[in-house]
Amino acid sequence: xxxxxxSDEIYKLLKRRIIxxxxxxxxxLNEVDVADEFEISRTPIRKVFQQLSDDKLLNIxxxxxxxxxxIDFRYMKSVFExxxxxxxxxxxxxxxxxxxxxxxxxxxxxxxxxxxxIESDYQKAIDDDEEFHRIISESCGNPCLSEILERLHxxxxxxxxxxxxFFNSMDLFTNTxxxxxxxxxxxxxxxxxxxxxxHIDEFVEKIKQELL
Numbered sequence: 001x002x003x004x005x006x007s008d009e010i011y012k013l014l015k016r017r018i019i020x021x022x023x024x025x026x027x028x029l030n031e032v033d034v035a036d037e038f039e040i041s042r043t044p045i046r047k048v049f050q051q052l053s054d055d056k057l058l059n060i061x062x063x064x065x066x067x068x069x070x071i072d073f074r075y076m077k078s079v080f081e082x083x084x085x086x087x088x089x090x091x092x093x094x095x096x097x098x099x100x101x102x103x104x105x106x107x108x109x110x111x112x113x114x115x116x117x118i119e120s121d122y123q124k125a126i127d128d129d130e131e132f133h134r135i136i137s138e139s140c141g142n143p144c145l146s147e148i149l150e151r152l153h154x155x156x157x158x159x160x161x162x163x164x165x166f167f168n169s170m171d172l173f174t175n176t177x178x179x180x181x182x183x184x185x186x187x188x189x190x191x192x193x194x195x196x197x198x199h200i201d202e203f204v205e206k207i208k209q210e211l212l
Contacts, residue, residue: 007044010034011051018057018068019158025070029058055154071162073211079155084200087133090140090149091180091196095189098139105135106181113173125173126160132177136196159207166210172202 005013014034017023035045049066052058056075058066098106109128116125133153137146176199183192 004040005038007040007048010038010040010044011048014048015052015055015057015154018052019154019161021158021161023068025068025162027068028061028065029068030065055151057154057158071159076155076159076207079152080200080204083149083152083156084197084204086145086149087136087200088193088196090142090145091136091184092189092193093141093145094136094139095184095187095192097141098184102135102139103181103184106132106184109135110174110178110181113170113177116170116173118167118170122164122167125170126157129160129173129177130157156203160203163207163210166206172199172206176202 014023014029023029029049031042031045031049034048035042038045049058049060053060053066057069059069060066109132112128113125118125130153133149137149140146176195179195180192180199183189183195
């Protein structure tokens with residue numbers, strides 16, 4: 001007998017589909033269709049839809065379904081105003097708290113990014129960029145800060161996917177992240193914080209040039 005997937009796993013799967021644009025902005029999801037896919041009742045799907053609505057990834061439309069939220073650049077502006085302050089702060093905390101194992105993981109990510117081709121490896125680059133941020137978040141030693149960053153990075157990662165066509169160089173990934181790792185290795189909190197903020201600012205500037 002096949003083990004049925006639980007609602008938490010379904011939530012994670014649907015969230016990943018939205019972030020990676022398998023479900024496009026504006027697409028309507030139907031409770032019945034999703035319930036049929038996973039062979040469960042509509043009740044847990046309704047709960048999952050509400051969780052995704054709380055994440056600002058779905059708009060619940062009574063008697064109609066749930067619409068994948070469009071990319072809202074006004075909201076993204078507010079996200080970046082926050083992340084450019086607390087991402088660097090998390091990096092600053094991680095300088096003193098990161099384990100040798102996690103530092104090696106960051107170095108491995110930078111090594112991979114330096115070998116990627118932007119056209120064929122963009123998805124891998126996004127995945128590694130997010131993994132880089134997860135390791136920093138994990139290493140900052142502040143669960144409250146980590147929880148906030150996790151919710152915000154849902155939206156920044158989704159924007160990375162949405163913006164793929166506008167990137168023709170790996171520089172946005174490699175330049176600042178390699179400097180962040182170097183600063184962490186040298187226990188240089190000021191530069192670690194500085195380059196973490198520059199990484200965000202360079203992405204935002206690219207988005208402004210191409211989309212706004």
